[in-house]
Amino acid sequence: MSVLFHLTMPAGPLAALEAVMQDVQALQKQIPGSQINHLHPGKRPGTRLPRQLWGMTQLLSLRRAEQQIKLHHIFNPDLFPFPVLRGLRKPIVYTAVTGLGYTSKATAQKLARRVHIVVLPTAAGQQRLAAWGIENTAVIHSGINTTKFQYQPPPADAPFTLMMASAPWTNAQFRSKGIDALLAAAQERPDLHLIFLWRGLLADEMRQRIAQANLGQRVTLLNERVDVNDTLSRVHASVVLADDPALVKAFPHSLLESLVAGKPVLVSPTMALADYVMEKACGVVVTAVSPPAILQALNQLQNQYATYQQNALAVGKRDFSQQQFIEATLALYKSVVGGDFLPGTAVAP
Structure with missing residues (x-):
């Protein structure tokens, strides 16, 4: 039965x-x-x-x-x-x-x-x-199936790159999931690159936002099925933001995959994972869905990156x-x- x-x-x-x-x-x-x-x-x-x-x-x-x-x-x-x-x-x-x-x-x-x-x-x-x-x-x-993910350091000459894989279902979620804020933060940080994993929906709207922000050279939109482990090899960290706890899972798979692959995370306090991230020091909690809060968290992540990265690698496969x-x-x-x-x-x- x-x-x-x-x-x-x-x-x-x-x-x-x-x-x-x-x-x-x-x-x-x-x-x-x-x-x-x-x-x-x-x-x-x-x-x-x-x-x-x-x-x-x-x-x-x-x-x-x-x-x-x-x-x-x-x-x-x-x-x-x-x-x-x-x-x-x-x-x-x-x-x-x-x-x-x-x-x-x-x-x-x-x-x-x-x-x-x-x-x-x-x-x-x-x-x-x-x-x-x-x-x-x-x-x-x-x-998650931890066997699919292994740590691979990003290329030595790669710019600092964040991956976001929590795409919006609605136009309103460009704001509530922090996508607009991430693009605004990237405009203020010329050294920051972003990779967005998309699910087909609202792809044209996302391309328009990237073009309007003049970020075509630093933002990659992957609107297709991809090998996430391979994509993680190109990034330094992953990010999921939400101003409402009902928008994403308490433990988003994309962030668990990132931790298993030894890449620290940026996460909103609305998610239960935020408490874990703080306790294990495997990433940084972004205090608000806003460009200033993102930039502050990003600076903290980069300043202590080696520690966060080692902790992520240590706990990911063990706990998830x-x-x-x-x-x-x-x-x-x-x-x-x-x-x-x-x-x-x-x-x-």
């Missing part, structure tokens, strides 16, 4: 590039017959249909699918009590991939009553829910393996459905 995974991102071709999809696909390999359902109504970001209605038109088909599954596993950025959950009969595991964010106590309590267990990326989030009287929780940290994520999740499934849950023959990640 299998798991029905539910994602709240669009079902278009860009979905495969998302970290959440990669997490789900890793789990699928371990559980033969598991399927993915997209609650988001459409194949592109943005919809006029309120979130309260997502999945409601699927309810009959979901009830039929329940004949072949043991449980549902929903991945959503934040805690949101989708009404469709009330119509499901099998146990529900609900993962808030960005953490609690600005979720209210009432919303969290409402969701907790509708699901079997809430999965969070950090113990701090779990403790906050416990203070609200919510005990049906678990903590599972994200992970995909196997620990898979094992923890399968153990959680077993605790939910008991001995009846048989994941079958495991497939090596």
Whole structure:
């Protein structure tokens, strides 16, 4: 028997590039017959249909699918009590991939009553829910396939280069994800080069921004599938910024990949990874999504680069393996459905 995974991102071709999809696909390999359902109504970001209605038109088909599954596993950025959950009969595991964010106590309590267990990326989030009287929780940290990434120093004559792989879904995210701020910072630092990994969406808008900033010689836009390990060999560090915790995963895959490859990171304090980065001294927390804050963090990173780089190399492979994520999740499934849950023959990640 299998798991029905539910994602709240669009079902278009860009979905495969998302970290959440990669997490789900890793789990699928371990559980033969598991399927993915997209609650988001459409194949592109943005919809006029309120979130309260997502999945409601699927309810009959979901009830039929329940004949072949043991449980549902929903991945959503934040805690949101989708009404469709009330119509499901099998146990529900609900993962808030960005953490609690600005979720209210009432919303969290409402969701907790509708699901079997809430999965969070950090113990701090779990403790906050416990203070609200919510005990049906678990903590599972994200992970990646660390075997795909190895440390390679950038060319000796290479300019200081940052990589950003958290592309926007909407025009508003050029600002909220710090892309405009990064371009403005690069205008003030002629020695800074940027590499953006894109996912097809809004590529023309990004090219226009690069041209308007007169940064065509120092900004590379890779709007195609690339070997990320090879790209990391060309950079000194990676960056992900967000002014809202719901915009990106608590532990963005691109930053985990960077750490595994021995490249330190720049990260916003809205992400749970920021606490880890500070504790392990494997990068710098950017205090605001603004050019001055980016430049200040960049100066700190460069001034102590050798230390940050060595720390990143030391902790990346140790702390963020995909196997620990898979094992923890399968153990959680077993605790939910008991001995009846048989994941079958495991497939090596």
